[in-house]
Amino acid sequence: MNSLFTALIAKRIVATVSALLVIAIGCVAGIWQLGRAETKIALAANLQARQQMPILSANQGPWTLGEASERRMIARGQYIPEAAVWLDNRPRPIPPAGSTNAQSGFYLMMPMKLEGKDLVLWVNRGWAPRNNENRETLPPVQTPNKVISIEGIVFAHPGKVYELGSGKPTAYEGKPRIEQNFDLTIEEMVHGWSQAPFILRELEVGVDDGLLRDWAPLTNGVDRHYAYAFQWFALAFAGFIFWLLSGLREIKRQNSGNRYRGDQE
Template sequence: MFSKTWFVILLATLLVSGITAKLGFWQLGRAQTKETLNAITVARQLEPALLNDDWASGVVPEDWMQRSADLDGQWLPQFTVYLDNRSMKSQTGFFVLTPFQLSNGPVLLVQRGWVARDRARSDFLPPVPTPQGKVTLQGRVVPSPSKLMELGAPAPVKEGFNLLRQNIDLQEFGLETKLPMLATLQQTNDASDGLLREWPKSISGADKNRGYAFQWFALSALTLILFAWFQVWKKRKHV
């Protein structure tokens, strides 16, 4: 009743159905991982804000990530950099980063916010006012800005300081500026500097993975249904 071709089709059906089902379970696992990480992030954001004294040891524990900070110090505007091709609210512009020296010595690299690119002059860096003297900074501890693909290594700067950059590495930037960099912060308090600070919120994105999982499971089931319809039911009706 069943030919060699039928068994080949059966094997292919089981293979496709198995792979798509496995991808569905993988997406469910991704959703669970994202929910766990999001719960950790939310819990850390509810912890007391880090103060100047917490940074005195020069050590940044891993569990400080996403914690808030309430700090006193001063900006070091001579080392301000603009990260190119960064988006916010679906627009392309620059992330503005400036080192912030705490009153007790250590330095943090602060993502101050985003500024739009000048449409007429794409290479123009919009000036950003920086408060002088002692100021109070609110922010949260975050990883360094994501790295964008660069075509080749960036050209070395022979003289002066390179304000416009594609990427930035905290350790390398510390060596370049000879500043004791400890961590990266995202500024969250309002300031009259014209920068946009609509940073991404802590949303797990697990629902998207569950949606992908449903699609994979549906494809797995459809593969079996089509085989049963065309290779079993239809053939029996013609027997």
């Protein structure tokens, strides 16, 4: 067996190197996909554990990002709708059943002036679909014109998408702001107010305000990572099998040729 593999390698250097390259790429990519899946599972477990901790109150702060990150929080105050930011190119968190295409839309980021405090809290109120015919036609959303209480989960930011340009906020004169990404530091400089160092992603509270809040779990896509890992490992295995079978056929062909020449002599 050792002599056979030695012959397969020695007589087919280029094919062997090519096969090793395919096998290495397949194994490394497969292991990376498994790592991605495990990372998501660990993050989801950590998030669930932090959500089991006592609920914080934004009005009783101040809270740092480290103290509040990924924990449940309640907040009482009044929205400032004229300062809202619509984050574009955001897919619907959980597509409808049977749908294969991710519907594009907006996250509505809206500041809330906390009751009894000189502090603003940015809230990701939810997702709404985009008008495909006119990008600047925003979906109808209802905003309470009074002090309300909300509950959500604390995050450092609402998620980022690829953006061309400087990323500075666009100046709108009397028009809603449509941005690709959201930066708390920039918003604080633009408005000149004191604000919490995190955003609150509002949970579903059964209010029909035109926004969806069926947020995707952090483990979303884990099965896809496992499927990709299987494909990469299958590629590595196929590369090895192809190298082995093609080599065996070549050796068999050479042996047949040698026997034929021997009979001729």
